Amino acid sequence: MITIGIDSGSLATKGVVLGDDKKILGSAIDLTGGRSRKSGERVYHQVLDRAGLSEQDVAFVVTTGYGRDNLPFSGKNVTEITCHAAGVHFLFPDVATILDIGGQDSKVIRIGNGGRVENFIMNDKCAAGTGRFLEVIAKALEVRLEDLGAISQQTDKNVEISSMCTVFAETEVVSLVAEDTPVPEIVRGVHNVIVERGEILLGKIGLVEPVAMSGGVALNIGVVKALEKRLGLELRIAENPQLTGALGAAVIARNLMEKR
Amino acid sequence: MDTLNTQLRTRITEITDIHHNRFEILKALDRPKIGWVSIYTPEEILYAAGLIPYRIFGETCTKTTKASAYMHRNICPYVLSCLEEVLAGKHDFADGAVIANVCDARRRLFDVWKYFRSNDFVHMLDLPKEIDATTKAYFITEMQHLMAVLEERFDVKITDQALRHAVSVYNQSRELMQRLYDLRNDIHPPIAGEDYMFMVKAAMTGPREIFNEKMTQLVEDLPRHGREQPVATPRIMICGSYFDHPHIIRVIEEMGGMVACEDTSNGVKYFEGTVDEDKEPLAALADYYLDKATCAALFDSGKRFDHMMALIRQYKVDAVIYVSLKFCDNNLIDFHYQQKRLAEKKIPVLFLETERMASNMGQIRTRIQAFLEAVMLW
Numbered sequence: 001m002i003t004i005g006i007d008s009g010s011l012a013t014k015g016v017v018l019g020d021d022k023k024i025l026g027s028a029i030d031l032t033g034g035r036s037r038k039s040g041e042r043v044y045h046q047v048l049d050r051a052g053l054s055e056q057d058v059a060f061v062v063t064t065g066y067g068r069d070n071l072p073f074s075g076k077n078v079t080e081i082t083c084h085a086a087g088v089h090f091l092f093p094d095v096a097t098i099l100d101i102g103g104q105d106s107k108v109i110r111i112g113n114g115g116r117v118e119n120f121i122m123n124d125k126c127a128a129g130t131g132r133f134l135e136v137i138a139k140a141l142e143v144r145l146e147d148l149g150a151i152s153q154q155t156d157k158n159v160e161i162s163s164m165c166t167v168f169a170e171t172e173v174v175s176l177v178a179e180d181t182p183v184p185e186i187v188r189g190v191h192n193v194i195v196e197r198g199e200i201l202l203g204k205i206g207l208v209e210p211v212a213m214s215g216g217v218a219l220n221i222g223v224v225k226a227l228e229k230r231l232g233l234e235l236r237i238a239e240n241p242q243l244t245g246a247l248g249a250a251v252i253a254r255n256l257m258e259k260r
Numbered sequence: 261m262d263t264l265n266t267q268l269r270t271r272i273t274e275i276t277d278i279h280h281n282r283f284e285i286l287k288a289l290d291r292p293k294i295g296w297v298s299i300y301t302p303e304e305i306l307y308a309a310g311l312i313p314y315r316i317f318g319e320t321c322t323k324t325t326k327a328s329a330y331m332h333r334n335i336c337p338y339v340l341s342c343l344e345e346v347l348a349g350k351h352d353f354a355d356g357a358v359i360a361n362v363c364d365a366r367r368r369l370f371d372v373w374k375y376f377r378s379n380d381f382v383h384m385l386d387l388p389k390e391i392d393a394t395t396k397a398y399f400i401t402e403m404q405h406l407m408a409v410l411e412e413r414f415d416v417k418i419t420d421q422a423l424r425h426a427v428s429v430y431n432q433s434r435e436l437m438q439r440l441y442d443l444r445n446d447i448h449p450p451i452a453g454e455d456y457m458f459m460v461k462a463a464m465t466g467p468r469e470i471f472n473e474k475m476t477q478l479v480e481d482l483p484r485h486g487r488e489q490p491v492a493t494p495r496i497m498i499c500g501s502y503f504d505h506p507h508i509i510r511v512i513e514e515m516g517g518m519v520a521c522e523d524t525s526n527g528v529k530y531f532e533g534t535v536d537e538d539k540e541p542l543a544a545l546a547d548y549y550l551d552k553a554t555c556a557a558l559f560d561s562g563k564r565f566d567h568m569m570a571l572i573r574q575y576k577v578d579a580v581i582y583v584s585l586k587f588c589d590n591n592l593i594d595f596h597y598q599q600k601r602l603a604e605k606k607i608p609v610l611f612l613e614t615e616r617m618a619s620n621m622g623q624i625r626t627r628i629q630a631f632l633e634a635v636m637l638w
Contacts, residue, residue: 066622066626078629078633079626079629079630079633080626080630081626081630081633082630082633082634105623116634117630117633117634118634120630120634122623122626122627
């Protein structure tokens with residue numbers, strides 16, 4: 001049986017095709033841009049192409065993410081919280097806590113039996129501690145978002161960024177640039193802001209090990225290392241952490257079909 | 261069935277319109293009007309003085325630019341929007357307000373209102389927080405003081421007979437609302453969750469006689485509609501502070517669930533119980549208002565929990581969504597206590613902290629949907 005999960009996120013749209021024997025037959029990631037419906041359809045056809053399949057081969061499609069209820073091919077829409085839990089559980093069945101930091105949200109999910117969501121918490125309507133925050137800062141520092149991780153490893157000194165608000169933190173970063181603070185130190189300071197936010201969310205739900213990290217920010221080695229150091233543990237991270245939500249959606253699609 | 265449904269729809273709209281058209285309706289009445297902001301205000305006394313009591317909802321002011329100049333932004337958004345309406349002159353048709361001393365935010369509303377609109381009649385009614393025989397006696401003196409103030413201000417005499425009549429009129433509304441909610445529980449009539457909320461608000465808006473008359477017709481008509489909708493699950497109880505977000509109710513319904521009851525001031529809390537008509541009126545009012553001390557601003561959180569559990573049993577509730585307005589210290593503290601106790605009883609709880617108007621609906625929607633997905637166990 002073939003199922004598809006599409007995760008229409010605030011920054012990127014992700015797709016996964018899941019086949020028999022729990023095999024991932026194809027995946028794709030593309031920028032969401034201004035029209036989530038269009039990018040959703042594009043990614044849907046991309047994953048089909050990559051898996052060498054046509055629409056008729058697909059048993060069921062589950063969509064998730066911010067644009068989840070705006071996609072015509074969706075069989076059912078499920079929140080990214082439930083999907084991340086299912087995706088992480090699929091990859092790491094023993095994981096008890098997920099820290100997911102995406103483009104617009106950061107959240108902590110506690111997983112119970114069978115990948116079920118036991119409890120969860122999301123950040124408030126504020127971009128601090130999210131991928132969007134890193135994007136704003138990368139722009140202010142004139143570096144590429146995907147280079148932030150490597151840049152932060154060029155030093156072990158950090159500067160303190162005291163502001164938790166994205167807008168104020170950007171101002172703070174601009175002042176640091178004006179003072180000629182080395183960019184790697186600023187980047188480390190910025191990563192620590194993300195780590196603090198994650199730590200607060202974990203503290204609110206209660207951290208139970210093992211802990212997995214998902215979402216696009218898990219691609220940033222600087223944030224991952226800083227988090228591991230602060231929490232004193234090793235994070236489980238999927239080979240492609242951006243795909244966890246879409247994978248979870250495909251897993252849920254499969255579970256739903258098996259129940260029918 | 262279609263004609264029945266149309267008839268029912270008309271009956272409901274007639275009631276909810278009392279709320280939606282409240283300003284025009286109130287303005288057209290020639291009796292003096294008195295606003296209130298807490299369900300611990302004994303409306304019976306105001307009614308007995310020949311006044312029309314009505315709740316100030318602050319619903320028309322989505323932006324609080326005027327009020328924010330007088331109060332800090334980290335104050336109760338309900339109070340802030342009420343003050344905005346007052347400063348915008350929306351309540352100029354009224355003859356004053358009675359503010360019960362429930363919480364700090366309402367006291368600040370009293371302070372600012374009194375100070376910046378000194379010609380308005382604004383009375384503070386003290387409300388005890390620990391409830392026992394001594395504080396009940398004190399509350400009776402507070403009510404007597406309110407009566408004396410009203411008698412002088414409006415040149416009336418509040419007779420024992422008028423008080424007893426007021427009690428029976430208000431009891432009638434309470435009994436009607438209880439019957440409506442019992443029907444909601446048993447036959448699940450085709451009424452949207454937000455309609456219940458607006459019907460409770462209509463009860464608060466006055467004129468009371470019209471509300472009672474229309475609600476009597478509705479609860480008599482309803483049983484004929486039987487079980488017209490499949491019973492929706494999960495059944496959700498909304499708990500918390502001031503709550504009037506129709507969007508949140510709609511999201512729950514779109515997900516296939518339903519709001520079974522609201523443990524909030526614009527819900528069950530307003531109309532539960534009745535005032536003992538055989539007792540001396542003031543003593544009976546003190547008993548009624550102080551014994552239903554289940555607001556988070558009042559001290560006994562154990563009593564509040566027992567009350568929640570009673571509602572959970574009565575309305576066959578599967579899960580609780582606890583909604584607190586931002587900066588409501590009373591509810592923000594209360595939640596942690598209630599969450600622990602509810603978890604011991606294995607009742608799932610979702611916590612939402614919202615502004616007056618649910619501006620971040622995208623996130624709220626995701627939270628509610630994820631919560632219901634977890635409750636539905638799949």
